[in-house]
Amino acid sequence: MGGxxxxxxxRQRRKTDNKAKGSGMNQRQRIAAETCLAGATSNVMxxxxxxxxxxxxxxxxxxxxxxxxxxxxxxxxxESIILPIHRDDNDIAASFDAAAIRAAIGEAQANGPGxxxxxxxxxxxxxxxxxxxxxxxxxxxxxxxxxAEVHVELFPGAG
Numbered sequence: 001m002g003g004x005x006x007x008x009x010x011r012q013r014r015k016t017d018n019k020a021k022g023s024g025m026n027q028r029q030r031i032a033a034e035t036c037l038a039g040a041t042s043n044v045m046x047x048x049x050x051x052x053x054x055x056x057x058x059x060x061x062x063x064x065x066x067x068x069x070x071x072x073x074x075x076x077x078x079e080s081i082i083l084p085i086h087r088d089d090n091d092i093a094a095s096f097d098a099a100a101i102r103a104a105i106g107e108a109q110a111n112g113p114g115x116x117x118x119x120x121x122x123x124x125x126x127x128x129x130x131x132x133x134x135x136x137x138x139x140x141x142x143x144x145x146x147x148a149e150v151h152v153e154l155f156p157g158a159g
Contacts, residue, residue, distance in 0.1 A: 003126030032057035033073040093128040100127035
């Protein structure tokens with residue numbers, strides 16, 4: 001995750017302003033990231049549609065960090081846009097429950113009646129997920145726990 005070394009030798013994350021002036025990210029890409037996050041939050045875009053839109057805009061990956069309350073969308077160049085996500089009152093569980101995360105993913109993939117992205121987020125947080133990373137190029141998502149536990153979920157039809 002690049003960036004300069006800051007105080008005490010800790011690597012500082014390079015942050016790109018939402019309105020990044022003069023950056024390698026263009027307006028169409030910023031709008032695509034904002035639209036995908038809003039589409040997920042309002043349940044008007046499903047995961048396959050979000051993936052297709054982000055790939056079309058040139059993104060390589062994105063990360064949703066529940067502890068920081070933000071989503072970061074990355075271009076292959078390292079440029080990124082950081083957007084706030086909806087915060088709720090659901091705490092992140094201390095222990096990681098991969099089976100519960102797999103169940104929440106299955107519900108999302110089925111996109112059945114009553115499914116919401118907010119409900120998905122609540123379920124994975126209750127299962128101890130602190131963040132998840134979606135690799136568009138790698139066609140997989142990694143769900144991370146507090147002590148670096150990980151569940152890797154391949155996109156349907158990938159590998």
